[in-house]
Amino acid sequence: MTPLSPLSDLLDDAWSMLARGVDDPADDLHWPVLATVGQAGDGAPFADARTVVLRASDRDTGRVAVHSDADAGKIAQLRTNPSVALVAYHRPRRIQLRLHGVADLHVGDAVAAAAWTALPGHSRALYAGPERFCVIRLRILQLDWLHIGPERPLRAAFTLGDGPPQGRWIDP
Numbered sequence: 313m314t315p316l317s318p319l320s321d322l323l324d325d326a327w328s329m330l331a332r333g334v335d336d337p338a339d340d341l342h343w344p345v346l347a348t349v350g351q352a353g354d355g356a357p358f359a360d361a362r363t364v365v366l367r368a369s370d371r372d373t374g375r376v377a378v379h380s381d382a383d384a385g386k387i388a389q390l391r392t393n394p395s396v397a398l399v400a401y402h403r404p405r406r407i408q409l410r411l412h413g414v415a416d417l418h419v420g421d422a423v424a425a426a427a428w429t430a431l432p433g434h435s436r437a438l439y440a441g442p443e444r445f446c447v448i449r450l451r452i453l454q455l456d457w458l459h460i461g462p463e464r465p466l467r468a469a470f471t472l473g474d475g476p477p478q479g480r481w482i483d484p
């Protein structure tokens with residue numbers, strides 16, 4: 313990727329990085345950080361974040377997915393405020409992907425059942441059972457691609473929605 317790369321190449325690159333991250337536990341993008349908005353006892357919002365495993369990505373629907381225990385703190389947070397960010401750094405390529413979006417929660421429905429069925433036994437063992445298994449689907453509203461190398465940083469942002477993605481260069 314060079315400063316002359318068309319924006320569309322960077323979006324293609326981001327989606328192929330996400331697909332590889334789902335498939336390859338040795339890939340840095342398999343282990344992103346999911347950020348949510350928490351609520352303190354007095355109702356004040358606070359930023360929260362944790363490492364997760366990237367479980368699915370789907371360019372056609374503009375979504376990625378993460379699994380969680382349905383009783384986890386992040387699920388309670390997301391029920392109150394579905395705003396999310398997912399960030400990962402691919403160290404060999406020096407690329408950060410940052411996704412902003414909205415979370416849809418799936419517990420005890422067809423989406424959760426299909427994901428549970430596809431889950432290998434060692435991953436199922438992490439959960440108390442299918443009734444406590446939640447698929448968090450992130451509908452991506454903005455995707456940010458950033459390369460930081462020895463030369464000037466290269467950054468592009470894409471707005472995803474109903475129409476074709478809109479990309480633009482960002483500095484800084």
Ligand SMILES: Cc1cc2nc3c(=O)[nH]c(=O)nc-3n(C[C@H](O)[C@H](O)[C@H](O)COP(=O)(O)O)c2cc1C
Nearest residue numbers: 343362363364365366378379380381384385386387
């Ligand atoms: C390498 C690693 C991978 C993790 N993957 C997940 C995951 O896919 N889903 C998940 O809910 N928690 C995962 N966790 C645990 C979370 O980071 C977090 O501790 C837990 O989900 C509770 O967070 P919460 O209280 O904000 O819900 C992972 C932790 C580590 C260190």
